[in-house]
Amino acid sequence: xxxxxxxxxxxxxxxxxxxxxxxxxxxxxxxxxxxxxxxxxxxxxxxxxxxxxxxxxxxxxxxxxxxxxxxxxxxxxxxxxxxxxxxxxxxxxxxxxxxxxxxxxxxxxxxxxxxxxxxxxxxxxxxxxxxxxxxxxxxxxxxxxxxxxxxxxxxxxxxxxxxxxxxxxxxxxxxxxxxxxxxxxxxxxxxxxxxxxxxxxxxxxxxxxxxxxxxxxxxxxxxxx
Amino acid sequence: xxxxxxxxxxxxxxxxxxxxxxxxxxxxxxxxxxxxxxxxxxxxxxxxxxxxxxxxxxxxxxxxxxxxxxxxxxxxxxxxxxxxxxxxxxxxxxxxxxxxxxxxxxxxxxxxxxxxxxxxxxxxxxxxxxxxxxxxxxxxxxxxxxxxxxxxxxxxxxxxxxxxxxxxxxxxxxxxxxxxxxxxxxxxxxxxxxxxxxxxxxxxxxxxxxxxxxxxxxxxxxxxxxxxxxxxxxxxxxxxxxxxxxxxxxxxxxxxxxxxxxxxxxxxxxxxxxxxxxxxxxxxxxxxxxxxxxxxxxxxxxxxxxxxxxxxxxxxxxxxxxxxxxxxxxxxxxxxxxxxxxxxxxxxxxxxxxxxxxxxxxxxxxxxxxx
Numbered sequence: 001x002x003x004x005x006x007x008x009x010x011x012x013x014x015x016x017x018x019x020x021x022x023x024x025x026x027x028x029x030x031x032x033x034x035x036x037x038x039x040x041x042x043x044x045x046x047x048x049x050x051x052x053x054x055x056x057x058x059x060x061x062x063x064x065x066x067x068x069x070x071x072x073x074x075x076x077x078x079x080x081x082x083x084x085x086x087x088x089x090x091x092x093x094x095x096x097x098x099x100x101x102x103x104x105x106x107x108x109x110x111x112x113x114x115x116x117x118x119x120x121x122x123x124x125x126x127x128x129x130x131x132x133x134x135x136x137x138x139x140x141x142x143x144x145x146x147x148x149x150x151x152x153x154x155x156x157x158x159x160x161x162x163x164x165x166x167x168x169x170x171x172x173x174x175x176x177x178x179x180x181x182x183x184x185x186x187x188x189x190x191x192x193x194x195x196x197x198x199x200x201x202x203x204x205x206x207x208x209x210x211x212x213x214x215x216x217x218x219x220x221x222x223x224x225x
Numbered sequence: 226x227x228x229x230x231x232x233x234x235x236x237x238x239x240x241x242x243x244x245x246x247x248x249x250x251x252x253x254x255x256x257x258x259x260x261x262x263x264x265x266x267x268x269x270x271x272x273x274x275x276x277x278x279x280x281x282x283x284x285x286x287x288x289x290x291x292x293x294x295x296x297x298x299x300x301x302x303x304x305x306x307x308x309x310x311x312x313x314x315x316x317x318x319x320x321x322x323x324x325x326x327x328x329x330x331x332x333x334x335x336x337x338x339x340x341x342x343x344x345x346x347x348x349x350x351x352x353x354x355x356x357x358x359x360x361x362x363x364x365x366x367x368x369x370x371x372x373x374x375x376x377x378x379x380x381x382x383x384x385x386x387x388x389x390x391x392x393x394x395x396x397x398x399x400x401x402x403x404x405x406x407x408x409x410x411x412x413x414x415x416x417x418x419x420x421x422x423x424x425x426x427x428x429x430x431x432x433x434x435x436x437x438x439x440x441x442x443x444x445x446x447x448x449x450x451x452x453x454x455x456x457x458x459x460x461x462x463x464x465x466x467x468x469x470x471x472x473x474x475x476x477x478x479x480x481x482x483x484x485x486x487x488x489x490x491x492x493x494x495x496x497x498x499x500x501x502x503x504x505x506x507x508x509x510x511x512x513x514x515x516x517x518x519x520x521x522x523x524x525x526x527x528x529x530x531x532x533x534x535x536x537x538x539x540x541x542x543x544x545x546x547x548x549x550x551x552x553x554x555x556x557x558x559x560x561x562x563x564x565x566x567x568x569x570x571x572x573x574x575x576x577x578x579x580x581x582x583x584x585x586x587x588x589x590x591x592x593x594x595x596x
Contacts, residue, residue, distance in 0.1 A: 054541075054542065056540060056543075057541060057543040057560075057561075060543045061543055061560045064558060072307075074306065074307045074588065076307065076590065077306060077307055077569065077590070081569070083565075083592075084558075084567050084569070087561070087562045087565065087567060088560065090562050091542055091562065
């Protein structure tokens with residue numbers, strides 16, 4: 001009996017060499033990283049229907065606001081259309097922001113999932129963080145510049161070219177002046193992060209990003225089927 | 226007195242009796258702006274009870290409350306801003322009453338209407354509290370060109386309501402599930418109203434307070450709503466609502482017997498609605514349609530003229546509305562920013578239906594502020 005058991009053990013022992021090793025491809029992911037990735041995945045879609053919805057809506061509101069303003073004689077309706085013009089231009093600015101904003105959570109997510117890098121040194125981490133913050137500051141500045149510039153133009157048109165009630169012409173000119181000041185300020189003033197990463201030169205193009213040592217073209221055209 | 230004169234007088238009185246008795250019922254009026262109305266529900270001709278997952282859904286049908294995820298404080302107003310009624314009302318109030326004015330009023334339209342609604346709402350995931358400080362309605366009907374008289378219906382209603390909704394059947398997260406939701410609203414109202422008749426020339430010699438005696442009424446009523454969400458594109462969703470349950474608003478006997486008094490419908494008395502509609506979401510925007518039928522009391526009677534069709538397209542920040550019925554045709558646009566929403570709509574309307582000789586062209590403005 002004992003001899004039979006020893007014989008079976010001796011036969012089976014070499015076969016254990018062919019047993020499958022437990023998979024080592026699934027590494028243990030840190031809980032904090034897992035939580036961050038999940039939150040970033042939820043925020044991935046910043047748009048509801050398509051990525052140009054803000055710009056399309058803004059342009060539609062701007063066009064309809066101007067057409068309606070010209071077409072109506074009623075003072076109350078002119079005021080309402082002026083509100084629509086403002087909403088349209090504000091949404092255009094928001095579209096510029098979305099076009100240029102790096103989305104901080106998604107940027108960190110890309111850093112954590114970059115398979116070419118196993119880790120980050122302190123200098124590299126600092127450069128990545130400065131890049132993200134500089135892009136965010138630039139997106140906000142460009143959004144403010146374009147929305148206030150278009151508002152200045154719109155209010156000046158309402159006051160001087162369109163047939164507006166006399167009582168509101170001065171208000172339009174005042175609003176145009178305020179927006180012109182803000183537009184001028186946002187065109188010249190850069191935050192420290194922006195100056196460090198993009199340089200000191202004037203930078204107002206929402207489609208082209210100019211770096212001190214290189215130029216990247218940022219215009220994209222996508223067709224979905 | 227000769228026999229001939231007696232005979233003539235008898236014939237004349239008989240004719241007068243026949244003319245009056247041929248129209249025993251008051252003029253029934255309908256209005257697009259109703260209590261708890263928003264710009265969206267008004268422009269859709271109140272045909273929106275199946276349009277779920279929109280900011281205005283709960284103003285159309287409380288059974289859509291479980292689908293809403295917008296919380297916060299909202300201040301909204303909707304009112305008629307332009308049209309014949311506005312101009313005529315302004316002339317009657319501010320200009321002297323002259324023969325030319327009377328002739329013009331009778332030639333253009335002898336029925337004028339003005340409505341306005343305002344709401345302050347607090348919404349969260351569990352319930353919605355809404356306070357409406359003003360629901361204003363002013364209907365003015367001019368008749369008898371030889372000696373002009375005005376039939377005036379004036380209403381100011383203040384309402385405080387509490388509403389909520391829940392899922393009865395189905396799982397909200399599962400898009401392939403049949404879902405049945407229930408919604409309800411309980412509200413307290415306080416109303417000042419006057420339904421009166423006076424001569425046009427009385428306006429020149431008397432103060433309006435002497436001509437218009439306002440009557441105060443108070444009460445509590447409720448709305449009950451159901452919504453069946455069917456997960457197939459070709460089969461429309463179904464909604465059913467009972468409005469103003471427990472309302473004690475009844476037609477006064479004198480009002481019903483009068484040929485010239487104005488009686489509003491589908492506003493304060495108990496009535497029901499049935500809706501069929503669907504929403505489609507694509508990458509080019511969201512499309513919705515709805516067919517709504519209004520029925521008096523607890524599903525009594527059927528009149529095809531009380532059916533309206535609503536269409537809605539939205540690309541998140543810009544929305545297009547269409548509302549069509551036999552007596553109302555509307556088209557409108559609204560524009561959203563984060564805290565501010567403006568809407569403008571153009572309408573052709575006949576508030577007194579076939580008794581109105583032509584459609585009145587009006588413009589409505591809606592404003593919503595989100596805090």
